Amino acid sequence: xxxxxxxxxxxxxxxxxxxxxxxxxxxxxxxxxxxxxxxxxxxxxxxxxxxxxxxxxxxxxxxxxxxxxxxxxxxxxxxxxxxxxxxxxxxxxxxxxxxxxxxxxxxxxxxxxxxxxxxxxxxxxxxxxxxxxxxxxxxxxxxxxxxxxxxxxxxxxxxxxxxxxxxxxxxxxxxxxxxxxxxxxxxxxxxxxxxxxxxxxxxxxxxxxxxxxxxxxxxxxxxxxxxxxxxxxxxxxxxxxxxxxxxxxxxxxxxxxxxxxxxxxxxxxxxxxxxxxxxxxxxxxxxxxxxxxxxxxxxxxxxxxxxxxxxxxxxxxxxxxxxxxxxxxxxxxxxxxxxxxxxxxxxxxxxxxxxxxxxxxxxxxxxxxx
Amino acid sequence: xxxxxxxxxxxxxxxxxxxxxxxxxxxxxxxxxxxxxxxxxxxxxxxxxxxxxxxxxxxxxxxxxxxxxxxxxxxxxxxxxxxxxxxxxxxxxxxxxxxxxxxxxxxxxxxxxxxxxxxxxxxxxxxxxxxxxxxxxxxxxxxxxxxxxxxxxxxxxxxxxxxxxxxxxxxxxxxxxxxxxxxxxxxxxxxxxxxxxxxxxxxxxxxxxxxxxxxxxxxxxxxxxxxxxxxxxxxxxxxxxxxxxxxxxxxxxxxxxxxxxxxxxxxxxxxxxx
Numbered sequence: 001x002x003x004x005x006x007x008x009x010x011x012x013x014x015x016x017x018x019x020x021x022x023x024x025x026x027x028x029x030x031x032x033x034x035x036x037x038x039x040x041x042x043x044x045x046x047x048x049x050x051x052x053x054x055x056x057x058x059x060x061x062x063x064x065x066x067x068x069x070x071x072x073x074x075x076x077x078x079x080x081x082x083x084x085x086x087x088x089x090x091x092x093x094x095x096x097x098x099x100x101x102x103x104x105x106x107x108x109x110x111x112x113x114x115x116x117x118x119x120x121x122x123x124x125x126x127x128x129x130x131x132x133x134x135x136x137x138x139x140x141x142x143x144x145x146x147x148x149x150x151x152x153x154x155x156x157x158x159x160x161x162x163x164x165x166x167x168x169x170x171x172x173x174x175x176x177x178x179x180x181x182x183x184x185x186x187x188x189x190x191x192x193x194x195x196x197x198x199x200x201x202x203x204x205x206x207x208x209x210x211x212x213x214x215x216x217x218x219x220x221x222x223x224x225x226x227x228x229x230x231x232x233x234x235x236x237x238x239x240x241x242x243x244x245x246x247x248x249x250x251x252x253x254x255x256x257x258x259x260x261x262x263x264x265x266x267x268x269x270x271x272x273x274x275x276x277x278x279x280x281x282x283x284x285x286x287x288x289x290x291x292x293x294x295x296x297x298x299x300x301x302x303x304x305x306x307x308x309x310x311x312x313x314x315x316x317x318x319x320x321x322x323x324x325x326x327x328x329x330x331x332x333x334x335x336x337x338x339x340x341x342x343x344x345x346x347x348x349x350x351x352x353x354x355x356x357x358x359x360x361x362x363x364x365x366x367x368x369x370x
Numbered sequence: 371x372x373x374x375x376x377x378x379x380x381x382x383x384x385x386x387x388x389x390x391x392x393x394x395x396x397x398x399x400x401x402x403x404x405x406x407x408x409x410x411x412x413x414x415x416x417x418x419x420x421x422x423x424x425x426x427x428x429x430x431x432x433x434x435x436x437x438x439x440x441x442x443x444x445x446x447x448x449x450x451x452x453x454x455x456x457x458x459x460x461x462x463x464x465x466x467x468x469x470x471x472x473x474x475x476x477x478x479x480x481x482x483x484x485x486x487x488x489x490x491x492x493x494x495x496x497x498x499x500x501x502x503x504x505x506x507x508x509x510x511x512x513x514x515x516x517x518x519x520x521x522x523x524x525x526x527x528x529x530x531x532x533x534x535x536x537x538x539x540x541x542x543x544x545x546x547x548x549x550x551x552x553x554x555x556x557x558x559x560x561x562x563x564x565x566x567x568x569x570x571x572x573x574x575x576x577x578x579x580x581x582x583x584x585x586x587x588x589x590x591x592x593x594x595x596x597x598x599x600x601x602x603x604x605x606x607x608x609x610x611x612x613x614x615x616x617x618x619x620x621x622x623x624x625x626x627x628x629x630x631x632x633x634x635x636x637x638x639x640x641x642x643x644x
Contacts, residue, residue: 054544074547081548087541091563100559101549152549 003066005030005155005188006051006079011060013046013212020046022212024060028156028190033182035191037199038209039235044192048158051190052081065155079156080149084164086141088133094144095120095129101152119151120144122181139170146181156188163198175201196236200224208232216349224277228352229343233275240281240317244274244342249359252342255291255313263342264359273343278306278320280339289332293317295325309333398623404616417617427601431621434597437516438580444520445576446569449527453568456528457535466532473525481589484518485509488590510592518590519583526579527572534568535561570633578626598622 006028013021021043028034036044049055050062053074061068069077080101088097098116107115120126123143128136136144142162149157159178163171179202182189193199199206200220207217216228227233233241244254249264254274266272286292293309300306307319309331317333325331347355408414421427456465472480487493488509495505508514542564546556584599593600598618605615 052544052548054547074544075550075552079548081545083541083545085539085541087539087545089542089545089560089564100546100551104550104555104559148549 003030004028004063005065006190007061007063007066008047008050008057009061009063011047011050011057011062013043013050013055014058020212021050021057024212024214026207026214026217028188030155030188031186032204033179033189033191033202035193035199035203035206036209037193037196037206037236040194042209043212044194044209045160048081048160048190048192051156052079052158053077078154079158080152080154081158081160082145082149082162084160084162086145086162088141088144088148090133092133093129094125094131094133094136097133097144098129098148098151100148115151119147122150123147123177138165139174142166142174146178150181150185150187154187156190157182159189159191161192161194163193164195171198178202200236208235210235214349216352226341226356227275227343228347228349229345230273233273233341233343238278238318240276240278242274242276242315244272246270246272246342250337252340255311255315257291259290259340260337261340261342262338263340265355266342266344270344273345275341275343276335276339278318279304280335281317281319281321281333282335283307283319283321283323283325284332284334286330286332288334290334292330292332293319295327295329295331297327298325300324401616401619401623404612405620407613409611409613414613417613420614421617421621427618430596430598430601433595434581434599435625437512437519437595437597438577438583440516441519441523441580442573442577444516445523445527446572448520449524449531449572450569452524453528453531453535456532466528469525469528472522477522478585478589480522481518481586484514484521484590488514509590510594512591512595515586515591515595519580519586522586523576523580526575530571530575531565531568534565534571538564573633574630577629581625582622 004027006026008024008026011021011024011026012019024043024047026047036047038044046055050057053069053072057070062070064072064077064079089100092100095116098119099112102112102115116129117126120129123146125140125143125147128140128144133141133144142165145162162178163174166174175198178189178191191199191202203220205217206220206223207214208223209215210231216223216232218226223232224236227236227239230241233239242254244252246263246266246268247253247258248268249266250261252259252261252263252272252274261274291311293311296308296310298305298307301320304320304322305324307321307325309317309319311317319333344352405417406413406415408416452469456462456469459465485492489495490505490509492508494508499505538561542560543556546560551559581597582599582602583597584603587593587595587597587600598621602615602618602622605611605618
């Protein structure tokens with residue numbers, strides 16, 4: 001493994017009595033796209049500010065390429081930030097904004113001109129150099145803010161909810177562009193967002209945070225398919241979360257019945273929670289069904305129907321189906337064993353990973369059958 | 371219905387309209403009108419030709435501008451760092467109140483207080499005697515005039531500067547630091563340019579009144595500095611040459627317009643993004 005470009009070791013941040021960050025450990029490798037994902041107030045922006053140098057860690061170490069940088073001031077750190085409100089200087093033109101950092105370094109004029117032109121070209125605003133900042137649209141300001149940061153050729157680019165002020169269509173466009181830009185430049189991106197769709201679409205690795213703690217980290221697919229607890233399952237995507245009981249390895253009971261599942265390593269009879277994603281549920285006739293539910297209501301979402309239903313024990317179910325159902329109708333639902341994901345109460349990420357290791361191989365064999 | 375609402379809105383304009391007509395438009399019109407009459411109430415352009423041909427009046431004008439400039443300069447040099455420092459404090463509203471407090475006291479009272487402090491047996495001279503320098507002539511010097519005028523004007527400079535610093539989005543400072551600027555570079559290239567409107571407003575609030583200061587020139591400056599304000603007072607109250615006094619008044623109004631234009635915003639920009 002190469003040396004991590006950024007590492008946080010046991011970083012804690014307190015303001016008075018309030019603890020904003022609780023013992024954060026986090027490692028970023030060079031050249032990847034990372035996302036800090038969590039609800040507002042979870043501490044994700046504080047992590048960004050700690051790395052940028054705008055705020056101090058109360059305890060713990062911030063490492064940059066292996067060196068401790070806690071005491072290095074923000075202007076001496078080889079990281080740059082794209083701010084949530086862009087923070088473009090209103091008294092300077094677009095080109096002057098982009099050139100700001102380079103002129104401070106006493107870069108030769110000729111080099112500044114070419115680098116600024118290249119940066120503007122990279123964000124597709126090559127002809128905008130002479131414009132006033134106030135003459136730009138939100139999306140254009142966003143691009144200039146990115147150009148101003150990448151022209152400095154930082155090792156790490158920190159992005160603080162940079163897309164939150166854009167409308168939905170522009171946001172999707174920028175997601176592609178940011179991802180593309182990151183891959184072309186090979187700079188490590190640390191992206192902060194509360195938008196789970198954004199995080200899933202762009203990241204190599206996601207850190208899911210809540211209340212000052214990193215709950216789970218992993219690839220988007222890992223986090224989506226195997227959320228560690230109720231919060232993560234609920235925050236990332238939509239899900240059906242049901243109370244259940246582990247009977248044996250690969251056997252779980254919920255809704256008054258026993259099902260085959262893909263999880264193991266949990267003591268028998270332990271109370272657990274079961275997650276099933278709405279898109280993994282398939283409507284079928286009651287005879288072939290694993291469960292029978294009654295349709296309450298449905299919404300047409302364009303590419304699918306979102307169906308709300310109730311089973312005979314009173315559990316609510318959310319089903320995504322390509323075909324519509326009829327309100328009040330009794331229908332069967334079915335799912336595959338690997339669509340069930342079992343979560344233990346209070347399990348930490350390390351324990352979860354260790355447990356997964358013990359049966360990962362077996363799981364692959366069993367899921368191959370279906 | 372529409373007509374009624376319209377008439378009501380119009381009614382709100384009456385107090386302001388009356389104020390504007392009685393206390394702004396009428397006096398200015400009267401001053402301009404008076405400036406075209408000589409002592410015998412005959413229409414003349416003589417007052418203006420006297421003004422532009424008299425070395426005394428031109429010197430007086432230069433004097434006024436020079437001292438107003440000095441007062442504004444010293445006020446600015448003291449006020450910007452003060453406003454910047456006040457803004458960092460925890461109980462800044464309280465400290466700001468202490469800055470504003472002296473403006474509630476009448477300017478004449480403050481002038482008389484300084485006469486006491488600067489006089490031969492005053493506090494300042496007692497201190498100078500104590501440290502062995504011996505009593506000096508402080509009152510009725512140009513330095514004491516500038517000192518007291520600066521003291522009186524400082525709050526009017528601090529307030530607009532403080533407000534512009536308060537309005538400054540802290541993200542701009544972070545962005546500047548993030549791009550590698552030191553504290554001084556951040557101040558010179560980001561903070562100062564972005565708070566310049568406050569400085570300009572302060573200059574307007576200090577320079578223009580300083581042009582026509584007259585009580586202080588007599589009470590503290592001992593009439594050594596004759597400003598345009600003093601000249602107007604003399605013409606209206608002593609020589610009774612209202613025409614000449616009005617002419618100088620017109621000159622002052624023109625000077626104000628020039629200062630306003632110079633310190634105004636060059637080009638109106640759209641709202642700054644924040």
